[in-house]
Amino acid sequence: MSHAPRRRQAARLAAVTLSACSAAVAGCASPMAELVVRAPNHGLHAHELAPGAPGPAGSSPWRVLSFPVEAPRALVRAYLLDPPAPRAPRGTILVVHGMGSSARAMSRLGRSLVDAGYRALLVDLRGHGASTGDRVTFGPGEARDLRAVLDGVERQGLLAHPLGVYGHSLGGVAGLELAAADPRVRAVVSVSAFCSLRNLVRPYLRSYLPEPLANTIQTRRIDEVVDAIGELVGSDPDRGALTAAARIEAPVLFLHGAEDVRVPPSHARSLYTAAAGPSRLQFLDGAGHDVDEVCLSPRALNLTVAWFHDRLGDEEPHAVRDVLAERRAPRARVIGLEVP
Numbered sequence: 001m002s003h004a005p006r007r008r009q010a011a012r013l014a015a016v017t018l019s020a021c022s023a024a025v026a027g028c029a030s031p032m033a034e035l036v037v038r039a040p041n042h043g044l045h046a047h048e049l050a051p052g053a054p055g056p057a058g059s060s061p062w063r064v065l066s067f068p069v070e071a072p073r074a075l076v077r078a079y080l081l082d083p084p085a086p087r088a089p090r091g092t093i094l095v096v097h098g099m100g101s102s103a104r105a106m107s108r109l110g111r112s113l114v115d116a117g118y119r120a121l122l123v124d125l126r127g128h129g130a131s132t133g134d135r136v137t138f139g140p141g142e143a144r145d146l147r148a149v150l151d152g153v154e155r156q157g158l159l160a161h162p163l164g165v166y167g168h169s170l171g172g173v174a175g176l177e178l179a180a181a182d183p184r185v186r187a188v189v190s191v192s193a194f195c196s197l198r199n200l201v202r203p204y205l206r207s208y209l210p211e212p213l214a215n216t217i218q219t220r221r222i223d224e225v226v227d228a229i230g231e232l233v234g235s236d237p238d239r240g241a242l243t244a245a246a247r248i249e250a251p252v253l254f255l256h257g258a259e260d261v262r263v264p265p266s267h268a269r270s271l272y273t274a275a276a277g278p279s280r281l282q283f284l285d286g287a288g289h290d291v292d293e294v295c296l297s298p299r300a301l302n303l304t305v306a307w308f309h310d311r312l313g314d315e316e317p318h319a320v321r322d323v324l325a326e327r328r329a330p331r332a333r334v335i336g337l338e339v340p
Contacts, residue, residue, distance in 0.1 A: 029221075033228035036201075039127020040100055042134045051077045051130035054122055055107025060084050060114075067152040069126065069145045074133040076145050079103050079122045080158060081114050089119035089160040091186075091312050092153075094146065094178075097122075098169030098192070098291070099136065102129030105291050109166070109301070116305045119160045123149055125171070137233035138170065138197050139240055143177030150184065162186040162312045166304065168295055169193065169263065173241045176252070176271070180244040187311035188252040189304050192289050194263045195270040197237040198226045204262065242274045251278040253307045257287030257294040280307075 041049060046066075053062040063080040083089055093113045095106045103110075103122035110120035126133030126145050135141070153159045164187040167175030172193030179185040194200040202222055230237035245252070252275055256268035265283060272281040282303055287293040294300060 029224035029228040032225045033232055036225070036229055037135045037137070037232055039133050039136050041127045041129075041132060044132060046075045046132050049077075049130040049132065051079075051124075054079050054103040054129075055111065063158075065149075065153070065156075067149050069148045071141070071144065072134075074126050074145070075131060076126060076133075076149055077103075077124045077130040078149050078153070079110075079124075080153070081110055081120045081122075083114055083117055083119070087117065090117045091162045091164060091308070092119045092121055092160045093164045093166055093308060094150065094175075095120060095122045096142075096146065096165070096167035096171030096174050097125065097128070098167075098171050100128070101168075101291070104129065106168070106295070108296055109291075109304075112301050112305065113166075113308075116309070118164075118308065119158075121149075121153065125174070135233065136170070137235065138229070139173040139177045139244070140235045141233060142170065142174035143181065146174060146178045147182055150182070159184075164188070164308045164312055167191065167193070168291060169289065173244075176241045176244040176248065179250050179252070180247040183249075185250050187250055187308055188248065189255060189307055190252055190271070191255045191300075192257060192260060192263050192294055193241055193254070193267065193271060195242050195267040195274075196240045197229060197235070198223065199267060199270075200263060201226050201229075203264065241271060245271050245274040246276050248275065249277045251307075251311045252280075253303065254279065254281045255294065255300065255303060256281075256283055257289060258283040258285045259287060260289045260294070262289040 051064050051066070053064065060082050065078040065080060067076050067078065068074075069076050095103070095110050095113070097103055097106050103124050106122055110122050113120045123146065124131040125142050127136060150159060150163070161184070163184045165175040165179055165185050166189045167173070168191045172190035175188055176190055176193060179188045202219065226237045236243065254268045254272050256265050258265055268281060268283070272279055284294060284297070284300060287297065
């Protein structure tokens with residue numbers, strides 16, 4: 001990921017933190033909730049957000065697609081990349097980025113999936129990248145948009161089955177919500193997903209506040225903000241992805257950085273415990289929350305491609321470009337847990 005997106009995320013975090021200080025101390029839950037759910041593209045129109053290829057195309061070009069979505073109305077951009085002709089894709093992998101990011105951050109992952117033989121479908125979530133939209137819903141609304149995108153892609157004859165879903169952070173939650181509602185999804189890789197909004201916001205806000213101020217803010221005040229967010233986006237702040245995980249029949253790989261301080265590993269353990277279908281939990285030692293560490297390391301790419309090969313019926317796993325270049329990233333120790 002380039003430094004520019006990280007700077008934008010840091011600036012947004014600083015604004016949220018400063019507002020959290022005043023709102024939590026004063027007990028003003030609603031204004032803080034409005035700020036937290038504000039999307040990066042809040043107030044921008046489609047003509048101000050010109051879409052472009054999220055990354056180098058290589059031997060085949062990216063197709064840029066646009067889909068109108070409802071509740072409320074927005075325009076969601078998607079980017080499709082195929083293996084080079086005449087090779088037919090062995091399936092489609094929907095790739096979903098995290099909060100404050102865009103499809104561009106996932107372009108190298110998309111290329112790796114294409115090299116493994118899949119059609120990659122990357123999406124700019126509502127209010128991110130080149131997509132319009134004013135609010136983030138922390139999962140359910142994004143999942144509805146993703147389903148609308150899949151419907152549109154299918155109508156155009158571009159949805160090669162079987163279908164897998166890969167999501168990072170907010171994208172991981174949206175992927176779980178989608179898989180719980182859409183039987184087309186045959187396999188899921190959920191990376192660094194949070195199990196519930198309340199469990200995310202409480203430590204998140206406290207960890208970024210100066211210690212004296214953090215000690216003055218009552219947990220009750222933070223919970224009031226979380227409750228207000230839940231009301232704004234129409235979701236349960238105490239369950240969220242946990243409810244979705246309990247309804248998913250497709251196999252799910254939960255991949256999480258062991259050193260993640262933004263979304264601690266306890267979130268992955270809770271999701272894994274709640275999962276109804278065949279699931280696996282993998283922790284990567286030394287990895288935090290950033291895409292470069294938990295999504296794009298050679299080990300993470302190997303785990304991802306192997307999961308889709310095994311669960312989508314592939315009999316001859318294909319090598320992934322750069323996966324064997326172990327010297328490009330530290331080798332991660334993997335802890336695996338699996339239920340039959």
